[in-house]
Amino acid sequence: MDPIIVAVEDAGGAYGVILPAPGELLWGAVAFTIVFVILSKLAFPALGRVLDDRAAAIQGKMEEADAKLVEAEEARRSYEASVADARGEANRIIEDAKVTAEQLRADILTRAEAEATSMLERAQADISAERDRALQELRTQVGALSVELASRIVERELDTATHQTLVDEYIQQLSSQN
Numbered sequence: 001m002d003p004i005i006v007a008v009e010d011a012g013g014a015y016g017v018i019l020p021a022p023g024e025l026l027w028g029a030v031a032f033t034i035v036f037v038i039l040s041k042l043a044f045p046a047l048g049r050v051l052d053d054r055a056a057a058i059q060g061k062m063e064e065a066d067a068k069l070v071e072a073e074e075a076r077r078s079y080e081a082s083v084a085d086a087r088g089e090a091n092r093i094i095e096d097a098k099v100t101a102e103q104l105r106a107d108i109l110t111r112a113e114a115e116a117t118s119m120l121e122r123a124q125a126d127i128s129a130e131r132d133r134a135l136q137e138l139r140t141q142v143g144a145l146s147v148e149l150a151s152r153i154v155e156r157e158l159d160t161a162t163h164q165t166l167v168d169e170y171i172q173q174l175s176s177q178n
Helices: 001-011 022-154 160-177
Strands: none
Touching: 022 160
């Protein structure tokens, strides 16, 4: 047989198993009351303090987490502001570089134009000097040729004064024809 069934039959039926005897019930109630009073005087206040301390610690950690969240948000805003400042500074530097480059370009262009003008003036002066030199050389050659031609025609030698007068007249005549 089963040992539980045997214990129920020995105890006097199902009543003894479910409900205790009235004496045991009374002493159990007295013992429960004594334990409850002792626990409520000693253990429950300490347990309440521990729970309050735990709740305070949790609350403190939540406040600390909120503070760190606010601090992190402030750091993010500060970072975004510094990034925006850096971008603004970079844009300003780029604009300054563009202005400087434009000024340099304008300066180089001005210097190049001045140099070109100077070169043109020197070239014109060189051309003018070369033209004058060529005209002088031409006059000298024309004079020599005319003297030679005149000598051959007249077959006599001309003196220098007559020669110069003859050359000047010939050049004046050529100039008036052109």
